[in-house]
Amino acid sequence: MAAEAVETVDVVEVLYCEGWDPAARAASAPMTEGEARRRDEMGEPYAVLLSRQGRPKALFHVDWRHAYLGLFLFDAHGRRTVEYVYRQLEPGRLHMSRFRQWGHTSDSEPEFPERGVRFELTVRPDGRGRRILNAGSALHVGADVPAEHRTVAKAEFGAWTTYVDARILGPAGGSVALVLVQPSEEGRASGAGASWSAPRPLEPGPLEELFVSGTRLTCGEDRTAVIGEPAPAGLLHLPTGSVLAGDPGTVNSSDLAFTITVPPDDYPVLVATMRWEHEEWDGETPAAMLRILDEPTVSWELALRPEQDARLLGPGEFYGFGVDTGTACFMDASGRNTLPQLYEQEPGFEADSHSCMRSDPASGTNLIAFMSGFGDGSYPVWIGRDAAGAVTCFIADMLVLHGAEPQPPTVSSTAAHVLPFPALIDDRREAPFTDPGATSEFIAGLIADIVSFRRERDAARAARG
Secondary structure, eight states: OOOOOOOOEEEEEEEEEEEEETTTTEEEEEEOHHHHHHHHHHTOOEEEEEEETTEEEEEEEEEGGGTEEEEEEEOTTSOEEEEEEEEEEETTEEEEEEEEEEOOSSTTOOSSOSSSOEEEEEEOTTSEEEEEEESSSEEEEEEEOOHHHHEEEOBOTTOGGGTSOHHHHSSSOOEEEEEEOOOOGGGSOOSOOOSOOOOOOOOOOSOGGGGSTTOEEEETTTEEEEEOOOEEEEEEEESSOOEEEEOTTTOOTTOOOOSOOOOSEEEEEEEOOEEETTOSSBOOOOEEEEEOOSSOOOEEEEOOOTTOOGGGOOTTOOOOEEESSSEEEEEEGGGTTTHHHHHHHSOSOOTTOSEEEEEOTTTOOEEEEEEOTTSSEEEOEEEEEOTTSOEEEEEEEOSTTTTOEEOTTOOOOOOEEOOOOOOOOOOOBSSOOOOHHHHHHHHHHHHHHHHHHHHHHHHHHHHTO
16 A cells, blocks of 8 residues: 655744844844734834744835835845835735846845845736846846736735745745744844834935025035025926926827826926035036925825836935936926927027926927926925825926935924825734745746846857857
8 A cells, every 4th residue: 555645744933023233144133922923013123034943034014104014034044035025006915016126246245245146027917017227237127927926925924935935945845834933032122123124215415495585405414505595497388287207308198197186277386406515616406496386395106107006116226207317397287288399499598597388389388498407307295285185286396406405594394205005904814815936936937037048149249249
């Protein structure tokens, strides 16, 4: 009689903690399961380390208040070499927005080396993705990621094998038994706080301060910007109330207006001015404002176009408008088919002018153009709101003074940055719809494909001489 196959069961230790100490290659500030569960329910950040036979296998960073679950996998030397970034975009489901994998040239090399091979995959909610292979130079290739490999359940607390299964944690691909590790009294977290933070998009720098004459801002270690009187640029006619920002020389019918609209009317545009202290030439244009209401601004939010979701942005990233001619503008979206042609017929600014206006006599729409800070690039637009939630202004930030600090007596604005994260809800899934091992194999195939493509391309270039 044939012997029955016996399934192997791998014991994986679960330790709740504040985070990971890369120098010690160990968990930092362990905490009890009860404390981690409390933080999970309240949306406060915590971390989870999964280990097998004393070796780290997976690390979770959990911050539901910022719709974030991060997952790191370790190599045999205790280094984090694989990262999954999940963001919650709908109840009960997490979307894989980013995957990264680092290569190392030696066993002693630290985590996340600046040089060497790195693979990155970014994924849109519709499954369209982009692969980037960095190996001396960057190669960009598209990718299609099916739903089963970009979407996972937001599982019950403690169900960590929803995100990493035996094929990832165990050596033989058997089943996994999670065993809780209780921290010692002396090793427990003592209010130190998490050693990491969820990825957050770009925070607004000084904005309204850029329109207050006499404001002084420290920029770097040895430069001071002095703000001059804002230059009036005229009234912007918004017949539909749909605001569009862009390069007046390249705006076309495919450019979309911001999702936040305002009542149709004529609104003033102001261009911020500045000079660098102890320097003979005027400074760049730091910002331009489309003023909607003359009320104090108490909060800022990033202006978005349709299908843009700020929850998908990485640290310091933003959605902005592109500039290719060193010039930016505001206009009503209804003028995007005619105003750029009018601007092209007579581009440029008059001497000593900070702006220019072009109008369409047939429709009455106009655009107001201004110089774009340091020139070509991408720039964010911030929407201000008053205490009642009404829009006070749109500010195109040229990022010239984004990291600058106001000097006394100027006081930094207390307006809050409104992050694009929903309120906490109880939306766990009892029956997870995920296959982590299959997703890992799918991504491995994407990596192998782009590596093969690069080798074939390089070989073809070498053959051509």
